[in-house]
Amino acid sequence: MCKEGYLMPKKKDALSAYQSKRDFKTTPEPSGKTTKSTLKTSKKPIFVIQKHQASHLHYDVRLQIGNVLTSWAVPKGPSTDPKIKRLAVQTEDHPLDYAYFEGIIPEGYGAGTVMVWDIGTYENIKETSMKDALKQGRIEVILHGKKLEGAYAFIETKLDKMSDKKKWLFFKMHDEFANARKKVTSSQNKSALTSRTMKQIETDKDSKIYE
Numbered sequence: 001m002c003k004e005g006y007l008m009p010k011k012k013d014a015l016s017a018y019q020s021k022r023d024f025k026t027t028p029e030p031s032g033k034t035t036k037s038t039l040k041t042s043k044k045p046i047f048v049i050q051k052h053q054a055s056h057l058h059y060d061v062r063l064q065i066g067n068v069l070t071s072w073a074v075p076k077g078p079s080t081d082p083k084i085k086r087l088a089v090q091t092e093d094h095p096l097d098y099a100y101f102e103g104i105i106p107e108g109y110g111a112g113t114v115m116v117w118d119i120g121t122y123e124n125i126k127e128t129s130m131k132d133a134l135k136q137g138r139i140e141v142i143l144h145g146k147k148l149e150g151a152y153a154f155i156e157t158k159l160d161k162m163s164d165k166k167k168w169l170f171f172k173m174h175d176e177f178a179n180a181r182k183k184v185t186s187s188q189n190k191s192a193l194t195s196r197t198m199k200q201i202e203t204d205k206d207s208k209i210y211e
């Protein structure tokens, strides 16, 4: 098989788990079949943290690695205190456009309200590539968000071999932005994109990819 023939389906596969969980006739979430051109040309990789009131409230932390958003569900959300390490369960890769999705997932997988709690760019501070760091289970990045700033780490745990889900710890690293007293998730509860609260997003029923 020619090189292109091998690479094409492989690229598609990256989002197959994401696509198989959703019915794009009923959800306003992006299908991942097309990507906004501005995202393709952006030079710095992006990150997003989406506050997601599904059956349980959690924060979805996503880092652009290659052409997808590598994703973790963090039940308690981020902390600026380096002593606090949050459980982060790795979930399926999401399309890049998802970073700008805010609104309501009406039914099915992930049904509930989604807020873009923080968004920005990040820098890899390890010498390995992000893809290798992901494989090795040790990611260290500097976030440049509207709410979060500074170095954060994701460390894969090997504690639960019975589960099919990869469990990581997500935490603030020591730097000038570390702050043990700031409770970011409760003190900052508005959208980084639209300044709306979860209640306003629910009432507006205006679900789309903002940009």
Ligand code: MN
Pocket: 052, 054, 058, 059, 060, 073, 110
């Ligand atoms: Mn979620």
